[in-house]
Amino acid sequence: MKVGVLSGGQLGQMLALAGHPIGIDVSCYDTEPDVSASHGGFVVTGKWTDTGKVREWARGCDVITYEWENVPVELVADLATFKPVRPDPKALAAAQDRWHEKKLLSELEISLAPYRLCRTPDELNQAITEIGPNVIVKTRIGGYDGKGQVVIKDGEGIDNAVAMLNENGLIVEQLLPFDFEASIIAARSTSGGVVVYPTTLNVHRDGILRASIANTGLSRHQADEASRYIRAILERLNYVGVIALELFSVGGRLLANEIAPRVHNSGHWTIEGSETSQFENHLRAICGLPLGSTAALRPAAMINIIGSSPNVMGILSIDGASLHTYQKTPRPGRKLGHVTVTAPSDKMLAERIEAVQRCLSE
Amino acid sequence: MKVGVLSGGQLGQMLALAGHPIGIDVSCYDTEPDVSASHGGFVVTGKWTDTGKVREWARGCDVITYEWENVPVELVADLATFKPVRPDPKALAAAQDRWHEKKLLSELEISLAPYRLCRTPDELNQAITEIGPNVIVKTRIGGYDGKGQVVIKDGEGIDNAVAMLNENGLIVEQLLPFDFEASIIAARSTSGGVVVYPTTLNVHRDGILRASIANTGLSRHQADEASRYIRAILERLNYVGVIALELFSVGGRLLANEIAPRVHNSGHWTIEGSETSQFENHLRAICGLPLGSTAALRPAAMINIIGSSPNVMGILSIDGASLHTYQKTPRPGRKLGHVTVTAPSDKMLAERIEAVQRCLSE
Numbered sequence: 069m070k071v072g073v074l075s076g077g078q079l080g081q082m083l084a085l086a087g088h089p090i091g092i093d094v095s096c097y098d099t100e101p102d103v104s105a106s107h108g109g110f111v112v113t114g115k116w117t118d119t120g121k122v123r124e125w126a127r128g129c130d131v132i133t134y135e136w137e138n139v140p141v142e143l144v145a146d147l148a149t150f151k152p153v154r155p156d157p158k159a160l161a162a163a164q165d166r167w168h169e170k171k172l173l174s175e176l177e178i179s180l181a182p183y184r185l186c187r188t189p190d191e192l193n194q195a196i197t198e199i200g201p202n203v204i205v206k207t208r209i210g211g212y213d214g215k216g217q218v219v220i221k222d223g224e225g226i227d228n229a230v231a232m233l234n235e236n237g238l239i240v241e242q243l244l245p246f247d248f249e250a251s252i253i254a255a256r257s258t259s260g261g262v263v264v265y266p267t268t269l270n271v272h273r274d275g276i277l278r279a280s281i282a283n284t285g286l287s288r289h290q291a292d293e294a295s296r297y298i299r300a301i302l303e304r305l306n307y308v309g310v311i312a313l314e315l316f317s318v319g320g321r322l323l324a325n326e327i328a329p330r331v332h333n334s335g336h337w338t339i340e341g342s343e344t345s346q347f348e349n350h351l352r353a354i355c356g357l358p359l360g361s362t363a364a365l366r367p368a369a370m371i372n373i374i375g376s377s378p379n380v381m382g383i384l385s386i387d388g389a390s391l392h393t394y395q396k397t398p399r400p401g402r403k404l405g406h407v408t409v410t411a412p413s414d415k416m417l418a419e420r421i422e423a424v425q426r427c428l429s430e
Numbered sequence: 431m432k433v434g435v436l437s438g439g440q441l442g443q444m445l446a447l448a449g450h451p452i453g454i455d456v457s458c459y460d461t462e463p464d465v466s467a468s469h470g471g472f473v474v475t476g477k478w479t480d481t482g483k484v485r486e487w488a489r490g491c492d493v494i495t496y497e498w499e500n501v502p503v504e505l506v507a508d509l510a511t512f513k514p515v516r517p518d519p520k521a522l523a524a525a526q527d528r529w530h531e532k533k534l535l536s537e538l539e540i541s542l543a544p545y546r547l548c549r550t551p552d553e554l555n556q557a558i559t560e561i562g563p564n565v566i567v568k569t570r571i572g573g574y575d576g577k578g579q580v581v582i583k584d585g586e587g588i589d590n591a592v593a594m595l596n597e598n599g600l601i602v603e604q605l606l607p608f609d610f611e612a613s614i615i616a617a618r619s620t621s622g623g624v625v626v627y628p629t630t631l632n633v634h635r636d637g638i639l640r641a642s643i644a645n646t647g648l649s650r651h652q653a654d655e656a657s658r659y660i661r662a663i664l665e666r667l668n669y670v671g672v673i674a675l676e677l678f679s680v681g682g683r684l685l686a687n688e689i690a691p692r693v694h695n696s697g698h699w700t701i702e703g704s705e706t707s708q709f710e711n712h713l714r715a716i717c718g719l720p721l722g723s724t725a726a727l728r729p730a731a732m733i734n735i736i737g738s739s740p741n742v743m744g745i746l747s748i749d750g751a752s753l754h755t756y757q758k759t760p761r762p763g764r765k766l767g768h769v770t771v772t773a774p775s776d777k778m779l780a781e782r783i784e785a786v787q788r789c790l791s792e
Binding site: 081085088089090091093107108109343344352357358360361363365366380381384385387388390391392393395410 | 453
């Protein structure tokens with residue numbers, strides 16, 4: 069089997085590495101030549117708009133998938149006319165448009181922070197009156213890692229939000245005093261089977277994920293609720309592949325934040341920490357193979373390497389730490405790699421996480 | 431760092447995959463184009479005798495290693511004149527010549543089955559009289575996976591041994607009624623640090639390794655003895671990289687069988703079952719990086735896929751089973767892949783091993 073992946077960042081790289089042992093070849097298509105997956109020779113370079121080139125590349129693959137939700141949905145839909153595209157382009161479309169995404173979640177009776185769609189300064193003011201005074205304003209389409217978002221607190225920051233207004237509108241959400249952030253990842257096969265990974269507690273700073281700790285954070289009841297949420301989404305979208313759902317825990321309540329229709333940063337711990345990694349399960353799902361067990365082997369966490377190069381010698385000296393470098397040039401706020409940490413006990417895991425954090429400069 | 435690996439079979443493939451996340455590029459040089467490592471694009475093809483080509487390839491690497499002990503030692507020694515070669519060519523030379531290997535082990539006071547070097551039929555008869563009547567006769571140089579070996583029992587098979595005689599001589603070893611076979615794997619860094627993996631119990635059939643079970647077989651006392659053996663070998667050879675030592679347990683005694691100066695089939699379980707795989711530790715060692723912890727995560731085993739294609743869908747359906755295919759054409763006795771199995775308990779491990787074995791046809 070040959071899998072074509074639209075975009076070839078670190079997620080494409082990790083998909084390629086996961087495919088190799090199980091006999092699945094991965095080829096990524098990216099607009100840039102020097103992306104993470106290119107270091108294993110997994111990348112074909114071309115423009116999204118070069119339809120001839122994309123189609124030719126896709127014809128050489130057995131199934132097409134994507135590892136970035138901002139791939140043009142028209143392109144993906146075009147490829148779906150002659151090749152299986154998994155997940156279906158409509159899942160990509162739903163995730164690209166925050167308004168459609170919120171409506172989908174609401175229809176499935178998944179709890180959300182109150183939200184409004186605003187196209188004018190008046191609608192923005194109205195929304196703040198109704199669900200404010202503290203809100204987060206997000207572009208309806210596009211944006212990731214905290215980009216395309218502004219916070220309004222007691223009226224402060226409204227000018228920035230007005231400046232972001234465009235014909236698509238903005239999504240204004242109530243800014244919740246959440247206790248912590250979490251996520252859940254699941255995979256659904258072509259035959260409708262679903263496997264769900266243990267939830268993670270996620271720590272963000274400046275809108276960028278810094279760390280995920282598996283099997284931590286959510287109560288048993290909340291984790292069951294999260295599982296119900298993600299299963300409902302998978303069924304509704306007739307989804308095939310791995311999906312992630314970001315969540316907030318607010319005073320014991322569980323609210324959905326957003327969907328990522330792909331393998332997810334908060335699931336990188338599964339490479340070393342689970343019986344089957346999210347990358348292998350995504351490939352298994354889209355290739356029509358049986359899904360693998362998502363059981364955790366032992367306490368595990370993931371720490372992102374952001375912005376500047378870490379102390380590599382230090383990281384390699386920590387027991388139970390596995391370095392993953394994405395071979396990118398350092399730049400503030402850029403994800404350059406991650407470290408998975410596993411340990412025989414929660415206490416040792418915490419010590420190892422601290423040791424890794426001492427090796428990071430940002 | 432770019433590591434050059436002489437030969438590009440499945441061991442080269444797994445070295446390449448282990449290097450990628452830690453930023454080490456691997457390039458294998460092999461005489462055949464269609465070897466396992468070629469499926470990731472990791473192979474340069476050329477003859478061993480094409481010195482110009484091998485040298486040019488080696489000049490593009492930072493350090494050279496090997497994944498097969500039958501690489502011509504003169505070639506390796508030549509490359510060592512202008513590039514670091516790790517392990518040192520003298521380790522390769524020692525492992526290629528069973529007579530030198532036995533003498534090395536004897537000098538280190540490592541227990542061995544009684545053995546003789548025989549160059550003539552008379553010497554062969556004399557050896558059988560002294561250490562027989564049951565012996566195993568092996569070519570002094572070359573041979574692997576049971577090839578180049580014959581067994582003589584009560585005089586039966588001596589003609590086959592005589593037919594194997596050549597100027598190098600043959601090694602005649604007492605055939606021991608061993609209780610089981612085992613192995614130990616260790617790595618030594620450029621600064622002399624040593625890490626040792628848990629020993630494995632190994633099951634062979636027709637001279638080919640079928641399965642390895644980690645942390646099983648040897649008693650605590652024997653495992654300590656095995657660790658002493660391998661540390662002595664590493665020190666004596668001023669070795670850098672991963673080494674394996676095959677062992678026999680005979681009535682509670684521990685005897686050495688042979689050295690493999692490379693990553694070893696009985697260590698494949700470390701990819702999923704240990705805090706650092708043997709492949710990553712080999713790369714770390716030869717690149718002058720700190721060695722990683724060799725602790726086992728939980729009960730683990732490895733089952734080889736030999737000769738004919740397995741039931742892939744069946745294997746993928748077993749919890750805790752990880753498939754590794756080498757992308758080779760099936761042929762009787764050929765190693766086509768392996769399955770790592772890990773489990774939360776020894777009992778579940780045994781069940782999962784049985785489930786995997788039901789998916790194998792040979």
